[in-house]
Amino acid sequence: MADIHDDRDEAVAPSTEVATVDDHSAAAPATAVVRADRIPNPGFPPHRPRVTDLDPKKEKQAERTISALFLLSIVGSVLAVVAYFAFPIDQANPGSVRLNNLFLGLGITLALLGVGIGAVHWSKALMHSHEEVEMRHPTRGSDESRTKAVEIFSQANKESGFTRRSLVRNTLIGAVAVTPIPAVVMFRDLAGDDDPVALLKQTMWDEGVRLCRDPSGTPIRAADVTIGSAFHVIPEGLAELEYHRIEEKAKAAVLLMRLPVDELNEDPAKADWSYDGIVAYSKICTHVGCPVALYEQQTHHLLCPCHQSQFDVANHCEVIFGPAARPLPQLPITVDDEGFLVARSDFRDPVGPTFWEINR
């Protein structure tokens, strides 16, 4: 690549022609546009010998510095091994990771930087220092090679009969097109025999399911929920689930809040979904499904920390700011004969992010 001396004159000479340096292809001087204000090629700065070229003492010194850097690298490697054993990680004490990682990291850093800095210093201070120009070559292939490429393609087509043997060609295209099908079937089977749309639309909540504290699973009495409270709620039985506990929690997580009744602005059709100012809403954001639980008890605003969607709890969690497109689904609740809060039904709207078949 390096045309050390061939192109040198061209690069160094303060040329007056635009085309000389940067265009090798065809532009004849006659067709080039000569700009009056172009900056002349300054050429190389005068060659300046380095101190190591002039002073043998400096050269010796640079040699010593470089070998010291390589020795430092060896010390670093040894230090890393020593540190690994000198500061063992104690399973019972997470803080013991700190010294272990610190000295292990310092050792490896010294080992790698010593080699790297030493090698670069070697090339800069001791290796030859003459200036070189590497010309940029045009990327367009020569006409011969372009013709040759076309020839190869048409020859391959002739020999294989790709266009002539249409049955072979079409079955090949069909075979490749079918290969993703096993993946589609396996992803579909994540939902098993159930309809995935129905699964997205239903949660563990159902009529009579008690609202329980997360994580203990103890049921909540309506009397426990004082004004201004926020409870993080899971459905009864979730804490004891053996399979799919996380999946079910991801759909069924609920935030329970109690507002002063006169500050609650309820749709008459949904008036019996709350109990004495106690309201329950899905904790899963309708935008992309982050848990929405930053509840401000004075403003009754719920903030999603991921993309700053805001929901107004006093107005059925309507969206008042941000990218969420629909309100958080409300869980209709009431009180059973023992005074515990229970769901009246599952969510009436699908929880979580909107999906294509949501209206099916």
Add this chain to the structure above:
Amino acid sequence: MAITSPASPRRSGRRHPLATAALLIVGLLATGGAYALATSTATAETTAHTAEMVEEGGKLFAANCASCHGILADGTAAGPSLIGVGALAVDFQVGTGRMPMAASGPQAEVKPVQFSQEQIDAMGAWVAELAPGPAIPAERYFAGDGDVANGAELFRINCAMCHNVAGAGGALTEGKYAPGLANIDPIHVYGAMVTGPQNMPVFSDMNLTPEEKNDVISYLRYIDENPSVGGFDLGSLGPVSEGLFIWIFGLGGLVAVTVWLTAKSN
């Protein structure tokens, strides 16, 4: 004292068989109490407020708080009613310097405390006299000697969404924010959970039991006392501070190395 009451009048004498045990228990309680008072910065007082305190508190209230909360503490346009907020709310709001507010704004800021603990207790006594409300709890509920792992789980579920999983705090809407929780007096953490100051929801004893609150306080104390396992935590703010650090020092380092690589040697 309940200890001495089982002694029946019939057998009470100068050398009652239980006298030695009773004396021992009284002595232990006195030493323990003195030790507790000496080691605690907050009052662990659960006894009834004296009439003197209430009167003093009323005077302080009228002079310092009534302009916003009303002379009867029933609230004005400038400040909410304090009827039923209890002594614990006073201890939190005044004890952290949030009250009296310097100026109205989205949120009452923490600032140097304006009153002595005796004055705060007196105002708390006066407010507690208005209507029953949360009182200062027994000290064992904020001693910070509970189950750290359980406290951490409760913190992640109930607190971390606003206060950050490491208690570093975070932004809310319209200029409000959840403050950082490093090195907060445990009684104030307890008071915040029970009383729900400003926009913080209430976590009453029916939601988080006093023992669970002590677990949460223990977790906060644990992260106060134990350095971050991962080294410098850069404020525990996550990708914001970490990204800024690597942007400036990581890319800056790369630029410096590139300049050095291409510079001519002397």
